[in-house]
Amino acid sequence: QVQxxxxxxxxxxxxxxxxxxxxVSNGLISTNNWWSWVRQSPEKGLEWIGEIHPSxxxxxxxxxxxxxxxxxDRSKNQFSLKLTSVSAADTAVYFCARERTFWGQxxxxxxxx
Amino acid sequence: xxxxxxTPLSSPVTLGQPASISxxxxxxxxxxxxxxxxxxxxxxxxxxxxxxxxxISNRFFGVPDRFSGSGAGTDFTLRISRVEAEDxxxxxxxxGSQLPYTFGQGxxxxxx
Numbered sequence: 734q735v736q737x738x739x740x741x742x743x744x745x746x747x748x749x750x751x752x753x754x755x756x757v758s759n760g761l762i763s764t765n766n767w768w769s770w771v772r773q774s775p776e777k778g779l780e781w782i783g784e785i786h787p788s789x790x791x792x793x794x795x796x797x798x799x800x801x802x803x804x805x806d807r808s809k810n811q812f813s814l815k816l817t818s819v820s821a822a823d824t825a826v827y828f829c830a831r832e833r834t835f836w837g838q839x840x841x842x843x844x845x846x
Numbered sequence: 847x848x849x850x851x852x853t854p855l856s857s858p859v860t861l862g863q864p865a866s867i868s869x870x871x872x873x874x875x876x877x878x879x880x881x882x883x884x885x886x887x888x889x890x891x892x893x894x895x896x897x898x899x900x901x902i903s904n905r906f907f908g909v910p911d912r913f914s915g916s917g918a919g920t921d922f923t924l925r926i927s928r929v930e931a932e933d934x935x936x937x938x939x940x941x942g943s944q945l946p947y948t949f950g951q952g953x954x955x956x957x958x
Contacts, residue, residue, distance in 0.1 A: 839894050
C-alpha cells in the first residue's frame with residue numbers, strides 16, 4: 734500500500750517559514766487522489782491544513798489560507814507545504830496523508846527562537 | 847466550519863466488553879453527491895491516525911469486523927463489539943463533506 738514520509742526542519746524561528754516535504758512511495762502521486770497536510774497539537778487537536786490534486790488544484794483551510802502554499806512535484810513523487818510568518822501557535826506534529834486515508838508518521842515542528 | 851462533537855471524551859472499558867462512541871456534526875453531512883463523508887480514525891499512542899471506517903459504515907482494508915459504524919445526517923456512532931487490548935488509543939470522527947474538513951476532539955479508549 735502507499736506510504737508517505739514527511740521530512741523537514743524540526744525547529745523554525747518565529748516569523749520564519751515552515752517548509753516540509755512528503756515523499757510518496759509504493760504508489761504514484763499522479764493518480765486521481767488528493768494529497769493532504771494535517772497538523773496536531775494539544776491545544777487544537779487535529780487540524781486540516783489543505784490539499785492538492787495532481788492537476789495542481791488546491792484547497793486550503795481559510796484559517797491558514799493567507800500563509801499556506803501546497804505544491805506538488807510529480808517527477809519526484811512528492812508534495813510540499815510552506816507556512817509563512819509562523820508563531821508558537823504553529824508548533825505541532827505535521828502529517829502528510831492521501832485523502833486522510835493513508836497517513837505518514839508525522840514530524841514534530843517547534844517554533845522557537 | 848462544521849463542528850464535530852464527540853461523546854464521551856474518555857471511555858474506560860473492560861476487555862471483552864462493548865464500547866460505543868458518538869459523534870454529532872453541527873450540520874448535515876449529506877453531500878451534494880448524495881454520499882455522507884463521515885469517517886472514523888484510530889490513533890494508537892505514538893502512531894499517526896489510521897482510517898477505520900469511511901462513509902459512515904464501511905470498514906477500511908484490514909479493519910477487524912468488531913468495528914462498526916452507523917448513523918445518518920448529523921448523528922453517528924462507532925461501536926466496538928468486544929474491546930481488545932490493541933484497541934487502546936484515541937478515536938476521532940472526521941467529516942469530508944464540506945471544506946474545510948474538520949475533526950472531532952477525540953475519545954480516549956482505555957482499559958479498566
